[in-house]
Amino acid sequence: MxxxxxxxxxxxxxxxxxxxxxxxxxxxxxxxxxxxxxxxxxxxxxxxxFHAKDFKAALAxxxxxxxxxxxxCTALSYFSNAAIDLFSLRWLGKKVSTVKALGCSYIAAAFSLNAGGTLLGGGGVRMRLYTGLGLTPGEVARMAGFAxxxxxxxxxxxxxxxxxxxxxxxxxxxxxxxxxxxxxxxxxxxxxxxxxxxxxxxxxxxxxxxxxxxxxxxxxxxxxxxxxxxxxxxxxxxxxxxxxxxxxxxxxxxxxxxxxxxxxxxxxxxxxxxxxxxxxxxxxxxxxxxxxxxxxxxxxxxxxxxxxxxxxxxxxxxxxxHRRKVTRSVEILGGVWMRLGPRLGALLALGGGFVLMLSANTPMLAARRMWLKDTLPLTFVETSHFLSSIAGVALIVVARGLQRRVHAAWWAAVLLSIAGMILSLLKGFDYEEALLLGFLLLCLIPYRDQFHRHAAMWSRRFTVEWWFLLIGLTTVSVWLGFFSTRHVEYRNDLWWRFSFDGDASRFLRAQVGVAVVLIAVLLAQWLRPTPPRVRKKQAELSDEKRAKVAALVAEAPQCQAHLALLGDKMFHFSRSGNAFLMYGEQGRSRIVMGDPVGDEDEWDDLLWNFNETAEDEGRRVCYYQISSVTLARCIDMGMRLFKLGEEARVSLTEFSLESPDSRRLRQARSRAVRDGMSFEMWTPEQSKAHMTELRTVSDQWLDKHSAREKSFSLGRFDEAYLTTGPMAVILKSGTILAFANLWCGGSKEELSIDLMRYGSDAPGGVMDYLFTELLVWGKEQGYHWFSLGMAPLSGMAAHPLAPLWQKLGSLIYLRGGAFYNFRGLRDFKEKFHPEWDPHYLAVPSPWHLPAALTDITTLIGGGWRGVMGRQNRKISSNASP
Structure with a gap:
């Protein structure tokens, strides 16, 4: 664990x-x-x-x-449906290969038609395929709305x-x-x-x-x-x-x-x-x-x-x-199945188990019946038929564990697939089922390491959704069995009648086996000990763990990981301790801040374990400000995504102060130098020596904006926190006018700032000067990106086909200036010509969204007093993000 x-x-x-x-x-x-x-x-x-013979005659x-x-007609139907995506891409102005666009649309339509709005629906497939072609999640959503x-x-x-x-x-x-x-x-x-x-x-x-x-x-x-x-x-x-x-x-x-x-x-x-x-x-x-x-x-x-x-x-x-990235066909296949195979495992286990149950409940084909009479003893056929139905329902049960990447579920699925292949051939030479189960094995056997979670099969209760799915599939198969044998008059001797022609008898006996398995699973889930929903006092984070957090933050390429150093977070570590989630709690919500930090290979297990632990403790899981890196994993866990805004990132490798686009920045820099301002980078020791002066500037900024210190998603003025990294300072005649503490990403991937404040005597344009100098300094130091932070509600779609959340966010963005200058904040960041990356909120379902937003706002504001006590003031365009 x-x-x-x-x-x-x-x-x-x-x-x-x-x-x-x-x-x-x-x-x-x-x-x-x-x-x-x-x-x-x-x-x-x-x-x-109508009789079965009439049905067979109609089929013949x-x-x-x-x-x-x-x-x-089917091909023309799918092609016409796929052509709609071509029109939507033309509307969005996206140049995507026609063949690729038609292929993506066809795959998404095939999944959607068969799975509908269930756990296995095509929405996630469409998102994966089109984002792989360079579209943003918002653009894919607009395409879906258009379609x-x-x-x-x-x-x-x-x-x-x-x-x-x-x-x-x-x-x-x-x-x-x-x-x-x-x-x-x-x-x-x-x-x-x-x-x-x-x-x-x-x-x-x-x-x-x-x-x-x-x-x-x-x-x-x-x-x-x-x-x-x-x-x-x-x-x-x-x-x-x-x-x-x-x-x-x-x-x-x-x-x-x-x-x-x-x-x-x-x-x-x-x-x-x-x-x-x-x-x-x-x-x-x-x-x-x-x-x-x-x-x-x-x-x-x-x-x-x-x-x-x-x-x-x-x-x-x-x-x-991947044809150009590998040199041999075996490596190509391995790379494909490394990504695709494990994700298809749960779906194919459901499908394979369902097909086994359907086959066990329907009559045997006449030609195969005659072949079995001449080849195998009746005992083999009867036993195989009974066990194949049990293997079918067991595969459906195991599919939940495969979705959670449980190692024991992998072993169970492999053994059940092998047994199902053998039983399918013995009970009626059903090679179609054997091929399907063989395909399942191809998705499982080569990638045993992908199912790395060593949780027990019953370590978590089945969700109500999985119970519905299990009961629904079983109900369909049982109905088909009764329908296929509806013309056979029920007699008590059907239960112990054994013959090659006794399809009805085999069906009845198979249902007994299925019922026993379902009752056993139900009892195992019902009698499973439930963890107490009581918050226990947690031990203080050890010095070793604090050092581990600091080391992982220093190595993390994304600057947002530095929020772990604020001292207001709780941590959930992976098994090896090489990755963690930082989170806080407010009300019923357990709120994760940003993407996981650490070894990305351990993120899947880390996220699943966190979700399951929170579920056991009766908590609502929320992932706040996650990027596209975590997006697919949240979709796999069944979370619902809501766009929060967009992060502005400046490419420092392409940034140049001499370019025509940087004219306003050059002017701000020249004006600041003429006014006697200078830019310095302070070490933590220098910051500590001037902490009193820095606090004075911070207090002046808070008083000017009638603001309180925030927490969780933003830094606050704390000496221990501010001395964890370098400090950018604007001086005039030795007096501090403005400062910002820096976040330095690992491998010099990204550079950003957190706490950014200026004094009451600071002239206008001081923040432009500060940002300009930081961009120049970051480029000189070899950093690839500079993050300007997120613009809330930015990039929301107002189209009638857009989701309600995006239309509401767009309305607030355009009309909510009386409460917060959303457009002014984005306009301030636009002058640096950044690229915009969307950030999202993930919650278990749309019903949880209002409560989750309330809890997140309260947590960031430092409690209800901090939220309700704020004055409604516009934030000026050069205020802290």
């Missing part, structure tokens, strides 16, 4: 955790499981009247021509036209009403285009960048419309030529309405919901056996096959990206 040491704190009582917000959030996750169960039950009722009717046409807007506008346009042409697509309403709905949908799309055109014409050139050109948006909507039409045609070509009164146009309308309902349900892939909707709306025109066969084939061709190709494409894409 990781060492977990903190600075001394007071003893506090038990933590009273409110579960209301947590349960409201989790009810949303439970909702799609309820919808899934309802859809499967209703679908079972709809399809219960589908030939290679039908499959080929369906694949062609959602164009996608559903295209759906509305096609649905409206089809309802006008064939109102029979909505049999539950009259023809006139259906046509009226169609007209309203078409008019709504036209109004949206006119509104976009009006908004672009109303704003200036800069504001127009937030609104896509109307022609471009219309082209994206047409592309989306083609996507929806081809998605419907992929089902239509699998059905008989004559659809009766409903016709092809009416059936396409049915598919569009059904796709909308399945999307609103948030059920992954719309499983059950899509099939039920199409059956209810178009079932009168097509025999149910034929419709079921077409929908099953469509599910495989439109959902599962593109998903498998997307996973393979990701591997190929990574290999191609």
């Amino acid at each position: 990781s060492e977990h040491e903190e600075l001394p704190v007071e003893v506090s009582g038990p933590v009273h955790v409110s579960r209301l917000r947590v349960w409201i959030w989790r009810l949303g996750i439970a909702a799609w499981l309820v919808i899934l169960a309802f859809a499967l039950a209703a679908l079972h009722k709809e399809w219960a009247h 009717r589908l030939g290679w021509m039908h499959v080929g046409l369906a694949l062609g 959602v807007f164009a996608g559903w506008a295209g759906n509305a346009l096609v649905a409206g036209i089809l309802l006008i042409l064939s109102p029979a697509a909505l049999p539950m309403v009259g023809g006139a009403l259906a046509r009226g709905i169609g007209v309203l949908l078409v008019i709504a799309v036209g109004c949206l285009l006119l509104w976009n055109y009006w908004r672009r014409g109303k704003h200036d050139v800069d504001e127009n960048l937030r609104w896509p050109p109307t022609g471009l948006l219309f082209a994206a909507i047409l592309s989306s419309a083609l996507d929806w039409v081809m998605a419907g045609m992929a089902i239509r070509v699998l059905l008989p030529g004559d659809l009766g009164n409903i016709g092809t146009a009416g059936f396409l309308g049915v598919v569009l309405v059904s796709q909308l309902l399945s999307a609103l349900s948030h059920v992954p892939g719309g499983v059950g919901v899509l099939e039920l909707s199409i059956t209810r709306l178009a079932g009168a025109a097509v025999p149910h056996a034929w419709l079921a066969a077409a929908l099953l084939c469509y599910r495989a061709l439109f959902y599962l096959l593109p998903f498998a190709l997307a996973a393979a494409w990701m591997g190929g894409r990574e290999a191609w990206a």
